[in-house]
Amino acid sequence: MDNIAGRKPALTWVVHLSVVVLVALWLLPTLGLLVSSFRTADQISNSGWWSAFSAQERQAPAIRLEGEEQQQGATYVIEGTLFPATDTTLTAWGTSSRAPQAYEPGQSVDLDDGWQLVVDDRGLFRLSAPQSFEGERLPRVFTTATTPPEFTLQNYGNVLSGSTSGAGVGQAFLNTLTVSIPATVIPILVAAFAAYALAWMEFPGRALLVAAVVGLLVVPLQLALIPLLQLHNDIGIGKGYLGVWLAHTGFGLPLAIYLLRNYMVGLPKDIIENARVDGATDFQVFVKIVLPLSFPALASFAIFQFLWTWNDLLVALVFLGTDDDRLVLTARLVNLMGSRGGQWEILATSAFVSIAVPLMVFFAMQKYLVRGLLAGSVK
């Protein structure tokens, strides 16, 4: 089939180009957030993330001069720098918002009262006057400067250590982990036994049960929220981790049973029947033969369930509650979008903390994910 395109070089180029465009479209949004998470708040709000890789010339907000005054002969002098940390090159400056680029670096400018101000291209300034500055309001300086590309890990430090007040992303990360691991492990075993029974044991009503599982596969979990919350309250679980684990287990079971049963049905009949002839019980056949052979399907489901529980918002909101110390990452992100919608450095970084784990799982286990998708979509 490949040679259809191969015969027409022009067409091959079109294909390559279209895929490049497609991939770019799909990658750019994520890339934008990733790049933003490594920029300072100031950089994010002043220029688009796509310009983060080039040196930028921009106007900075006004800086009020400050410093200790020194007496040099008859003149009083204040010296200092406008850009304490960064490797910035000044291209123009001014003292009024109406003409922020009035002067060149190094130019000496006369202000009122005999004051003189010089700002050089490194941002070093020298303010001098014949009388003391004591009690005077020092002038503001507007700068236009070029800054080199600069990236920082500071955002991640802030967000994870919790020094950004109210962000609490580190705690939310632990909460999410606490929710998703048991919610992934528990359903697997329960489902595996049921799947074995549905695949390899003869009993009346088997086909009906398989159909029921397929039906439950698509029941929206929205319908389960209120009745189950009531149930949890009645039996004393209330809102908490136990409730979330149980809910995720219940909601994950149909897919687990469906995936595993489909896989187990395809296992070679000979092996299982030979084992039975040799006197193995069903329990032994299951534990010693079927379970190890089903590893790919188990892995597929585990990835699904992990991604689903890690990324879930609704179940966690309803069954874990909205207390601040119990929020999972997704719920925390929704809160941040409301309260800190403009603070992209916090939002972007928090989002990436929450995305990082599923992305790692995705790239490490993609093979099993694809296999599971192919087996799991109801045909």
Place this chain on the structure above:
Amino acid sequence: MHPAVQAVLTIVIGLGACIGYFWASNQLLDRVIFPARGANIARNIRRASMIRPWLFLFPAMFALGLYLAWPVLATLWLSLTDRDQGGAFVGLANYAQMSQDPKFWEAIRNNLLWLVVVPAASTAFGLLAAQLTDRIGWGNIAKSLIFMPMAISFVGASVIWKLVYDFRPVGQEQIGILNAIWTGLGGEPQTWLTMAPWNSFFLMAVLIWIQTGFAMVILSAALRGIPEETVEAAIVDGASPLQIFFRIKVPQIRSTIVVVWTTITLVVLKIFDIVLAMTNGQWETQVLANYMYDKMFRAFDWGVGSAAAMVIMLLVLPILVWNVVNVRRETR
């Protein structure tokens, strides 16, 4: 107790209880109730093997019944009662009340729009991506990157796209890429998420972005399964690549396209996180699942909330029936 410790304990206790249950119940059956020895050995073995499937099935069936099947009926009942009157039966009053709510009709309208646009666009993009990536050397890498959003949560995706749609007033530098391109082309900066009715489409873009990878993976496998002879015959007959694609390949994978379409439809019907995170249903972007969440957990009106949930169930029902019928046909 620290939640992490609790989690580890839960795993240990949960798994231990599972294994313990299955082992002990099988032992009990084989050794005590129907032992495979003595005078009635044949009858005992037969009876034990009649009961055993149910031992294997019981925990799963119990959980499924309690966590999925029963709640459907319970929600149906809730939708017919009024919480303020102590759960008294009120017939269809909640549904009547809901039908008076303009927000409900807005949600229905938007949901229908989502139902048309998202599965169609995701399937189309997925088919395009599958067909294109299958014939180039670096196709697998491209696939991986298009597939990647599948791993990202709806909320994470909302943050990602909110940056894309970010708005700054005229005169300031745009930091959202959409407005940057728009102003670069000479337009005025727009607040994309508040401009009804187009804002719904900007929300749909997020879900299309996520679901295209899924469609691509499934359709790509189906495309590879097409017998090569049919394609070769078409080439010999002088068909153009476009003709081959639309006349030969697409008809052969029609059933897979239907599967992809219905699976994405199910996701769309339950869509909640994206709307909650990006607009919370403001500016005429409400959808059913978010409407339901609003009623249940913000207004605490369980009756109307349950009624909205039943509407979602009603919309899912045709797909449910169709799936069950198909599986019954296959297993027969």
